[in-house]
Amino acid sequence: MSATQFATLAARSAEPPVMLRRFLALDALVTGANAIAYLVAAGPLARLLGVGSELLLELGLILALYAGAVGWLASRRHPAVLPVRAVIEVNLAWAVLSCVALALWLTPSTAGAVWAVLQAAVVAGFAALQYVSLRANR
Numbered sequence: 001m002s003a004t005q006f007a008t009l010a011a012r013s014a015e016p017p018v019m020l021r022r023f024l025a026l027d028a029l030v031t032g033a034n035a036i037a038y039l040v041a042a043g044p045l046a047r048l049l050g051v052g053s054e055l056l057l058e059l060g061l062i063l064a065l066y067a068g069a070v071g072w073l074a075s076r077r078h079p080a081v082l083p084v085r086a087v088i089e090v091n092l093a094w095a096v097l098s099c100v101a102l103a104l105w106l107t108p109s110t111a112g113a114v115w116a117v118l119q120a121a122v123v124a125g126f127a128a129l130q131y132v133s134l135r136a137n138r
Contacts (some may be wrong), residue, residue: 007024016137020084021074023133027073027126034119035063051110066090084134091127095120 037045038060046053070087073079098120102113 009097016133017078018132020079020130020137021076023126023129024070024074024079024084024087027091027130028067028074030126031070032067035060035067038063048109049112049115051106051112058085061113081134081138084130088127088130088134091123093126095127098123 030076038056042053042056042060046056049056073083073087098116102108102116106112108116
């Protein structure tokens with residue numbers, strides 16, 4: 001199965017603009033849910049993940065803004081290429097930096113380490129699906 005076929009199956013649409021918008025919207029939803037969790041439950045999540053609550057609050061604010069921007073982009077009938085590329089690149093950077101932070105800066109709990117790797121994989125997956133959809137759209 002090719003990457004485009006997989007994206008088509010995952011998006012439940014063979015129309016590239018629809019695929020792209022759906023993957024952007026899903027990214028915005030997941031990112032927004034993460035942002036809300038970090039903002040509302042920073043203390044308990046910080047204890048569970050073994051990181052500072054200030055870090056989670058800051059990440060929550062950043063993620064909320066990002067989710068809003070990606071959601072707005074998903075709402076466009078034909079999302080512009082340059083902003084979509086920016087979303088893909090930011091997602092890839094987030095995934096890489098999550099792993100780098102885990103290796104070099106953070107000393108989270110086991111749950112925090114697992115969470116960092118899992119969310120990096122999800123974000124990298126969004127980038128891949130968005131990239132494939134963008135290419136099919138052109």
